[in-house]
Amino acid sequence: MKNIMSxxxxxxxxxxxxxxxxxxxVNDPGKLVPKTxxxxxxxPSIFINGTQLHSQTFGNPNNxxxxxxxxxPGSDYRNGLNVRQLANDGYxxxxxxxxxxGLSQRHDRNTYTIQLMLDDLTAVISHYRTSSSQxxxxxxxxxxxxxxxxxxxxxxxxxxxIIFAEPGGFNKKLLDEYxxxxxxIKLFAESTNDIMYPDQFLSGGKDKHAILDYKxxxxxxxxxxxxxxxxNEGPSPFWRNGAVMLDRLVEIAETEGFDFTTxxxxxxxRVLFIYGxxxxxxxxxxxxxxxxxxxxxxxxQIDDTGHEMIHFKWNNIHPIVLTxxxxxx
Amino acid sequence: MTNIKTCxxxxxxxxxxxxxxxxxxxxxxxxxxxxxxHIHTSWDHGxxxxxxxxxxxxxxxxxLLQASYSLPSGNQLLDDFKVxxxxxxxxxxxxxxxxxxxxxxxxxxxxxxxxxxxxxxxELSIVAGYYKSRWFIAGEFGFDKAVVTHFKHSxxxxxxxxxxxxxxxxxxATGGNFYYGLQAGVSFYKSDLVLKAGLVSEQSFQxxxxxxxxxxxxxxxxxx
Numbered sequence: 001m002k003n004i005m006s007x008x009x010x011x012x013x014x015x016x017x018x019x020x021x022x023x024x025x026v027n028d029p030g031k032l033v034p035k036t037x038x039x040x041x042x043x044p045s046i047f048i049n050g051t052q053l054h055s056q057t058f059g060n061p062n063n064x065x066x067x068x069x070x071x072x073p074g075s076d077y078r079n080g081l082n083v084r085q086l087a088n089d090g091y092x093x094x095x096x097x098x099x100x101x102g103l104s105q106r107h108d109r110n111t112y113t114i115q116l117m118l119d120d121l122t123a124v125i126s127h128y129r130t131s132s133s134q135x136x137x138x139x140x141x142x143x144x145x146x147x148x149x150x151x152x153x154x155x156x157x158x159x160x161x162i163i164f165a166e167p168g169g170f171n172k173k174l175l176d177e178y179x180x181x182x183x184x185i186k187l188f189a190e191s192t193n194d195i196m197y198p199d200q201f202l203s204g205g206k207d208k209h210a211i212l213d214y215k216x217x218x219x220x221x222x223x224x225x226x227x228x229x230x231x232n233e234g235p236s237p238f239w240r241n242g243a244v245m246l247d248r249l250v251e252i253a254e255t256e257g258f259d260f261t262t263x264x265x266x267x268x269x270r271v272l273f274i275y276g277x278x279x280x281x282x283x284x285x286x287x288x289x290x291x292x293x294x295x296x297x298x299x300x301q302i303d304d305t306g307h308e309m310i311h312f313k314w315n316n317i318h319p320i321v322l323t324x325x326x327x328x329x
Numbered sequence: 330m331t332n333i334k335t336c337x338x339x340x341x342x343x344x345x346x347x348x349x350x351x352x353x354x355x356x357x358x359x360x361x362x363x364x365x366x367h368i369h370t371s372w373d374h375g376x377x378x379x380x381x382x383x384x385x386x387x388x389x390x391x392x393l394l395q396a397s398y399s400l401p402s403g404n405q406l407l408d409d410f411k412v413x414x415x416x417x418x419x420x421x422x423x424x425x426x427x428x429x430x431x432x433x434x435x436x437x438x439x440x441x442x443x444x445x446x447x448x449x450x451x452e453l454s455i456v457a458g459y460y461k462s463r464w465f466i467a468g469e470f471g472f473d474k475a476v477v478t479h480f481k482h483s484x485x486x487x488x489x490x491x492x493x494x495x496x497x498x499x500x501x502a503t504g505g506n507f508y509y510g511l512q513a514g515v516s517f518y519k520s521d522l523v524l525k526a527g528l529v530s531e532q533s534f535q536x537x538x539x540x541x542x543x544x545x546x547x548x549x550x551x552x553x
Contacts, residue, residue, distance in 0.1 A: 023499070024495045032491075032499075188376065189403065189404070190441075194403075196375040197375045197401055198439055201439055201446045202446075202478075203538075205533040218441065221442050
């Protein structure tokens, strides 16, 4: 019995000593996730609408403006940086990480709303716009394309043209349809285990941004796991996910619902939808459902790619987008 | 000497087998059985399969020394697992009502293409139930603490996400989850068939795991 007690004591001591002899603090900025703009002054940023956003621009500020809206919610614009090539084509390209996303400033969970996202977009456009006659185009990917729809649904007269790259759903019904098709749980798959198992290693309170963002980062591999429904070829880069912002917007969608389609019929300018051939969750039929809300829509398939088409197949997208933009100048 | 051999055997079993919650037994039918084998399948942060072994000490108060090993399903069999070493004691009995407590040391490992996590933790639980010779039902409440965790990130993580991510041991404790639920079992011949179900909540009660419940179907065989 004494020996058993000794073994138990030794085990406990190892655990205790192990917990005291550590190398870094989990919640320290920059340890497991990169610092945000309010923590690292070397990052490019703008102050708008009561927040600090990570933001970059490319091209002549007097050219027609293309504002890129990244996916998520909560992700960042790193996987969309190929779009900066439009700066060489005569456009002023604006990137920003949305509030609570990427490297932008984090806020209290309950402050995030969809209207706030739209207000931020208005403020970003105002911040960079050099004249009232400067044309403004939106280029949205996934969630960013949903935000683009919400924006023109609310402000149909402010935007010259829109490129939608696989928006996840312009209303709750379509979002559920897309989610069910793209996020099927395979009970016995390694990718499922890769999402669920870390919960016993890492947890944080509702506003512990660093640890929650890190958890989201390490489970991101499910998006490109072999056989994934979205047709993703492999990992695409990102800096940092905003887990709290994502969680809050999902909660809003689930509890309050949303519908970004009520005024889309008033937007008469031709819009461009692009979708990846290999995304089994989207496809032509889903694109047609979303395009049907607009009076004038063009749908184009991007061959041999999936949801992360902007990162993997930009060379195929570029001429289509450029032709569309030039047709509206 | 016998006790040392027993300990070595338990530790050996730990590393042969893989993960679980506290192993449930019918205290009413335990009697003088010394060796008990356990198998289970459960939903415990994934679809998990586990094996375990209990050794009952010859004492007036029933004490079980326990070891278990479990692993989740998936294509990579040895990348994720959990080992538990500890025991449980029935500390109070009044008629058919019995109360027990358990304490375990944990080692668990998780690896995917982005990171390898190794964690030492501890799990505490209490169980209060009504135990008859053919069946039992009980309530349980436990806490699983991830005390200290080692991070090792892959080149993929550093290339596609964050170049300057820190590797090494991290503090403070990186996580913890409460669990609470019910367990029920039927006993027959030398066997118990046990079903457990309950909810899991992150330690601050502000978040829940992706799947906020657990479910376990287990089988105990009293070997001798």
